[in-house]
Amino acid sequence: MKLITLHHGVFFVAVATLCGCSPSAAPPIVFPSDVQISAALEAQFAGDRHSAAARELIRTLGGDKGKLRYQIHQVIYRQGAYEARYDAVLVMGQPGLQSLQALYASMIPEAERTKLPQASLEVYEGWLKEQAQALKKTSAPQAAALEKTLELLGNCYRDQQAGAEVIVMQGLGALISPERNGLYAEKLALPDTTARCLPA
Known part of the structure; x- marks a missing residue:
């Protein structure tokens, strides 16, 4: 067994x-x-x-x-x-245009933003581009970074x-x-x- x-x-x-x-x-x-x-x-x-x-x-x-x-x-x-x-x-x-307007507004100091003629994407984007141009005289890397950021964000969101x-x-x-x-x-x-x- x-x-x-x-x-x-x-x-x-x-x-x-x-x-x-x-x-x-x-x-x-x-x-x-x-x-x-x-x-x-x-x-x-x-x-x-x-x-x-x-x-x-x-x-x-x-x-x-x-x-x-x-x-x-x-x-x-x-x-x-x-x-x-x-x-x-x-x-x-x-x-996406609304997103860009809100984002660009947040990138501008409030004291400067209140002086702008109107709250629009075109005005905000124009101010930031002017800042990039001004930065080229004092800090070329910062100017290039800002220009690159604006180009990137525009390509990502403008047509969405x-x-x-x-x-x-x-x-x-x-x-x-x-x-x-x-x-x-x-x-x-x-x-x-x-x-x-x-x-x-």
Whole structure:
């Protein structure tokens, strides 16, 4: 009887090996969905006290109805957590011309802005271009940076309509960890992260 039991045990192990399974095999890895990862990233951005200026900038560029959408490219399992690689996309809640006017207004000191003949994109943009010209006499690098910023922002937003999507950050990363109430996101510093369509 002992011999029969041994043979049955050997048979069971052999079958398990052929099936590629084992009584002690780890359960399969279940990856979170893009929706779940995006929700964790949204919660992190909304609650991070260091992101207050970034949230205000997104409101300026996107309008009150604008929002960020996270385009997930890759999710890597990291021993109980997940590393997500993604881009941040601004969904425009207003026309791009309105966004540029609001942004350029914020770039002009209030004391100078109140002296301008009218509150319009053309006037604000003209004032900033004049500043760039004036800076060439004292700080050529600052002048070049301002001119480059104005050109970049104009190309990004001038022709955009409400509902359009603009990539504002590429190559972002975050560690997504399970917590009691769902998933928790922690931003990762990655060397290939680049800003697009944002003021310098």
